[in-house]
Amino acid sequence: MRGAEEGQVAIAARSRAGARQPFDIVFQPSAGRLIPHVESFYLAHIDAPCIEGVERVDLGQWRFCLGGSGEVTFPDGHREATLPVMVNGPGTAHWTYRIEGPFRCFGMSLRGIGWRTLIGRPADQVADRLVDGSEIFGPEIHTLHAQLGELETLEEMVALIEPVLIRRLDAARRVPRAHVAFLRIVREWAASGDPTIDALYDAMEAQTGMGQRQVQRLCKEYFAGPPNHLRRKFRAIGAAMRIHQGAPLAEVMAPFADQSHMINEIKHFTGQTPGSLRDGIDPVLAATLENEKFHFLPDVIPETVDLSGR
Structure with a gap:
């Protein structure tokens, strides 16, 4: 990105120059009972001191920030700090972010029916904002965050969180x-x-x-x-x-x-x-x-x- 300070990684600009990216992201589709609710799980890692980027409008997301922190600038211009466990609804437009790295994030993209059963809040009430995961899942969610931080692979993280998701589905009200x-x-x-x-x-x-x-x-x-x-x-x-x-x-x-x-x-x-x-x-x-x-x-x-x- 133009105006990036020394030591920052402007991902889009470096990609245009053809340089090797200190970046890795892997996806894993959901399985079994979670298929109608979770589109995919992912684990992203960016090994850089500072990351600036753009996120397109997308699905509702549930994310665990396991390394790095920063802030997000939403379409209306307001800024919010990232959180260890955060949820954001389907957005209204693209937004930008700036993260002090290295950055590591485990998350999942939620289908519409999964948004209803796992999050339980109308999407328009949380669109273009970050919601503290403890508001939705309770303070015990930070124990899960700590456990995820000890794991290395996406497969291990999915195996840990799947029972949590199934229990939440069992406790949720049936979708009309x-x-x-x-x-x-x-x-x-x-x-x-x-x-x-x-x-x-x-x-x-x-x-x-x-x-x-x-x-x-x-x-x-x-x-x-x-x-x-x-x-x-x-x-x-x-x-x-x-x-x-x-x-x-x-x-x-x-x-x-x-x-x-x-x-x-x-x-x-x-x-x-x-x-x-x-x-x-x-x-x-x-x-x-x-x-x-x-x-x-x-x-x-x-x-x-x-x-x-x-």
């Missing part, structure tokens, strides 16, 4: 059937190409009897914004993925009014322009754009998973 239907319809709606808001409303009314206000309320509760904002996220992240993977701009621009509209929307949700998506970007962002399995809001991709059990 209408909400399960809503999440399924949102998946189908978003996977349909360039969805219209009316198509979502029509499908919800036909299959569940819900009206527009109910749909809008559920979109905010699970995805932190109304249907139109959700549609914009799908469109921008989908376009960013295709551009990063090499698709011509002319092929990506169809859902947008014009090229300027496309550029503005991609930058709003990813913090990058179409050009920077190809030239070199934050490796965390690159990992989420290169891997189709780590898709933005994976709930929207049709799955064979039976969500009715929880």
Whole structure:
């Protein structure tokens, strides 16, 4: 990044220069009963004294910071310090961070139904902010944080936290059937190409009897914004993925009014322009754009998973 002080690591800039990154991140998909709730677990490590980067709009996250600390600047400009255990809801736009490293973080990306069962707070009430994990899980969560800090591999960390997650699922209230239907319809709606808001409303009314206000309320509760904002996220992240993977701009621009509209929307949700998506970007962002399995809001991709059990 421009203006970086001596000794800092500006990930995006160093990536453009082709330098070797002191960075490692590994993902592991969830399994068994956790599949409908947790998209994936991950362990990230950045071996640098100072890290500055951009995080795209994404899923709800539950994170354990095992090394390093700093602050996050959210879309409205307010700043918050990172926490040992923190939760942040699905965001409204990209945000930036500055971390004093070395940085090590274990976390998980939560599907919509997992957000409801594991976190239990409406997403729009915690979007674009960091929530202290002890507010949600109690002070005992710091014991788990300490135990995770003693482990080395992602596999060990997942094995430790899986029983905790299962116990929380068992204690959670069952998700209403209408909400399960809503999440399924949102998946189908978003996977349909360039969805219209009316198509979502029509499908919800036909299959569940819900009206527009109910749909809008559920979109905010699970995805932190109304249907139109959700549609914009799908469109921008989908376009960013295709551009990063090499698709011509002319092929990506169809859902947008014009090229300027496309550029503005991609930058709003990813913090990058179409050009920077190809030239070199934050490796965390690159990992989420290169891997189709780590898709933005994976709930929207049709799955064979039976969500009715929880």
